[in-house]
Amino acid sequence: MIEIRNLHKTFSGDPVLRGIDMDVLDGETLVILGPSGQGKTVLIKSLVRLIEPDSGSIRYDGAEILGLSKREFREVQKTISFVFQENALFDFLNIQENLGLYLRMHTRLTEEEIYAEVKRSLEFVRLDEEVLVKFPEELSGGMKKRVAIARSMIQNPCYMFYDEPTTGLDEANVEMVIDLIDLFKKKVCATAVIVTHDIHLMREVSDRVILLKEGKIFFVGNKEDISAKTLHTLYGTGEKYDR
Amino acid sequence: MPKESENFFEELGRAAQLFFSAIWEGWLLFVNFLKVLPNIWFYRRQLREQIYAFLVKTLPLTAMIAVFVGLGAMIQGKYQSSALIPRTYVINVIFKSTILELCPIILSLVLAGRLGASLAAELGSMKISEQVEALETMSLDPVGFLVMPRVIAGMTMLPVLAIFANFLAMFSVFFIATVATDWISAKEFVIGLQMNFRSFELYFGNLIKPAVNGFFIALIGSYFGLKTHGGALGVGRSSTNAVVVSAVLIVFFDYYLARLLL
Numbered sequence: 056m057i058e059i060r061n062l063h064k065t066f067s068g069d070p071v072l073r074g075i076d077m078d079v080l081d082g083e084t085l086v087i088l089g090p091s092g093q094g095k096t097v098l099i100k101s102l103v104r105l106i107e108p109d110s111g112s113i114r115y116d117g118a119e120i121l122g123l124s125k126r127e128f129r130e131v132q133k134t135i136s137f138v139f140q141e142n143a144l145f146d147f148l149n150i151q152e153n154l155g156l157y158l159r160m161h162t163r164l165t166e167e168e169i170y171a172e173v174k175r176s177l178e179f180v181r182l183d184e185e186v187l188v189k190f191p192e193e194l195s196g197g198m199k200k201r202v203a204i205a206r207s208m209i210q211n212p213c214y215m216f217y218d219e220p221t222t223g224l225d226e227a228n229v230e231m232v233i234d235l236i237d238l239f240k241k242k243v244c245a246t247a248v249i250v251t252h253d254i255h256l257m258r259e260v261s262d263r264v265i266l267l268k269e270g271k272i273f274f275v276g277n278k279e280d281i282s283a284k285t286l287h288t289l290y291g292t293g294e295k296y297d298r
Numbered sequence: 299m300p301k302e303s304e305n306f307f308e309e310l311g312r313a314a315q316l317f318f319s320a321i322w323e324g325w326l327l328f329v330n331f332l333k334v335l336p337n338i339w340f341y342r343r344q345l346r347e348q349i350y351a352f353l354v355k356t357l358p359l360t361a362m363i364a365v366f367v368g369l370g371a372m373i374q375g376k377y378q379s380s381a382l383i384p385r386t387y388v389i390n391v392i393f394k395s396t397i398l399e400l401c402p403i404i405l406s407l408v409l410a411g412r413l414g415a416s417l418a419a420e421l422g423s424m425k426i427s428e429q430v431e432a433l434e435t436m437s438l439d440p441v442g443f444l445v446m447p448r449v450i451a452g453m454t455m456l457p458v459l460a461i462f463a464n465f466l467a468m469f470s471v472f473f474i475a476t477v478a479t480d481w482i483s484a485k486e487f488v489i490g491l492q493m494n495f496r497s498f499e500l501y502f503g504n505l506i507k508p509a510v511n512g513f514f515i516a517l518i519g520s521y522f523g524l525k526t527h528g529g530a531l532g533v534g535r536s537s538t539n540a541v542v543v544s545a546v547l548i549v550f551f552d553y554y555l556a557r558l559l560l
Contacts, residue, residue: 105431125439132437143432147420157436160340210436 056081057102057214057248062111064097064270071097072108073270079214082245084236086261086278088252090290094270095250096140099218102248103135104128115214133161136212136244140219142203144191150202151187157210176205179242180235197228204235208243215239215247221256233259254286324521327441331449331517334442338450341442348451352512353458356412360459361466363408364401368467371396372474376481385482389490392471397464397503398560403552405463406511409456410544414519417448418540421523422533430524445520449513456512457505464504502559510555511548518544 057079064072071094079085089095100106102113104120113120120131144153154173158164164172177184180201191199200220207215220236221229233256240247240260251257257264258278266274266281266289274285338345375392379385421444424430430440468491475481482490522540526532 100431103435105434129437129439132435135435137432137435139428139432141427143428145424145429145432146427159343160436160438 056116057246058112058114058117059102060112060114062098062101062113063109064094064101064106065109071270072101075111075270075272077265077272077275079246079248080263083262084240084247084249084260085263085265086257087248087250087265087267088254088257088289089250089267089273090252093267095252095267096218098267099216099248099250103132103137103216105137133210134213135216136207136210136214137216138200138203138207138218138220140222142191142199144199144202144206146191149188149190150194153191153202154187154206154209157206172209176208179208179238180205181231196223197225197231200224200228200232201235204232204239208239212244213246215244217247217249217251219251219253220249221251221253229253229256232256236260323525324517327445327521327524328517330441331446334439334446337439337442338446341447344443344447345450348447349455352413352448352451352455356409356459357462359408359412360405360463363405364463364466365470367400367404367463368396368470369474371400371467372471386486386490386493389471389475389482389487390493393468393491394499396467396471398499398556399503399552401464401467402460402503402507402511403548405460406456406508406515406548407545409459410511410515410548411541413452414515414540414544415537417516417519418523418526418536419533421520422526422536425524425526426529426532440524445517445524448520449516452512452516453509454512456508456515460508461504499560502555506559507552507555510551514547514551515544518547 059075059077059079062072062075063070075098087095087098097106101108104113108121111121115131115134118131120128123131144150145156148156151170151173154176155169158169158172162169173187174184177187182198182201182205186194186198186202191202194202217236220232224232236247236249237260247260249256249260261278264274264276264278264281265272266285268289273289274281334341371392375388379388379391421430424444430444433440433443472484472487476484476487519540522536522543526536528535
């Protein structure tokens with residue numbers, strides 16, 4: 056369980072997070088929804104200390120992480136995996152090296168064992184072995200996203216974070232990502248936090264939803280409890296609520 | 299409305315603040331580099347890759363620079379010496395100025411452009427595409443994974459390149475002076491090299507100076523790379539800054555090292 060209390064973050068005098076209080080329960084998929092510029096990415100990056108909050112508290116299974124040194128936090132980081140909006144695959148490594156990097160650096164597995172794990176993760180995201188020798192720039196957007204999810208799978212995390220996982224993808228790939236998020240939850244890691252502005256994604260995968268507006272929590276509850284009026288208040292006019 | 303003079307001092311204050319905060323951040327990066335140094339074995343694969351990038355990929359450029367530095371020094375030596383000065387003395391001056399000053403500094407400045415810029419651009423584009431953050435989420439230290447191997451490679455491979463360059467420069471001097479123009483005999487050439495010989499000069503020109511320059515090229519390139527923000531424009535800015543700052547530091551420490559050690 057992740058407990059977040061009174062989290063604040065300001066950039067150049069502009070408050071982006073204004074006293075966030077929330078919990079991520081074990082085994083749930085929590086979607087943080089909101090239009091662009093509401094502090095979603097800052098919030099999710101603060102949860103894994105890619106951005107240092109100004110004040111507040113973040114506890115993973117009761118242990119405070121904000122007071123930890125970077126080195127101490129690296130142990131906690133081994134239980135976390137993060138899928139970035141732009142995938143953040145290492146462009147100087149081919150796909151096989153991208154997928155095997157974590158195991159190569161943190162385990163004593165042999166090259167053959169690492170290769171087997173890499174293949175297993177690739178099968179999980181339904182990609183052919185042919186992509187292993189390719190570099191990230193040779194893949195399509197959907198394939199990159201699948202490789203990014205496969206890389207997270209290899210880390211075998213306890214907590215999974217997705218930053219805008221469907222942004223920039225066509226409809227077919229959005230459905231594929233939704234499928235993979237579901238599969239990931241069932242087979243690898245049950246607890247997930249997803250930030251998105253995609254209402255369709257929220258409806259498909261969420262157990263619980265938090266709506267974020269101007270750095271504050273605007274709504275917490277189940278997706279069924281979100282009314283069209285609430286979404287209208289959040290997104291303004293012109294946004295499609297049903298897909 | 300503020301007066302122009304107020305704006306000027308405001309700008310000056312802001313520039314000073316940026317300057318000192320950059321020095322402080324550079325210092326912190328150096329301290330972090332020292333902290334991760336004991337983990338060098340953990341990052342050996344990255345180190346091997348950087349050694350390849352620093353040494354093998356720059357070898358042709360180094361060879362070309364070295365040959366022409368040697369030839370230039372030879373022509374200048376011939377041109378500036380009068381007939382009254384024994385040619386062995388001229389060779390001695392060419393030898394010392396080449397290995398102590400010309401080759402190390404010209405090579406370092408060229409490599410600051412070649413390696414410093416590419417290093418800053420490489421890390422800069424990693425930074426803006428969230429790859430540096432991805433390293434952190436994989437529980438890897440960006441300083442250990444990206445900076446430390448580059449700094450170690452810079453500090454150890456620039457001396458290797460300098461030894462190669464100094465040798466090649468003096469060989470080209472020898473070839474032009476003795477074989478191509480018959481300006482001096484091979485025996486006199488060797489006498490010129492041996493005159494007033496101090497072995498420390500070889501260490502200074504081949505090891506100490508290039509190691510210091512390699513350190514600055516890699517550290518400054520890494521610093522500006524990791525500080526990159528603002529998309530492609532930011533990457534370009536980081537590369538330029540890395541080259542300019544490392545070039546300034548190279549000439550600055552060229553003077554102070556010479557004062558201190560020679």
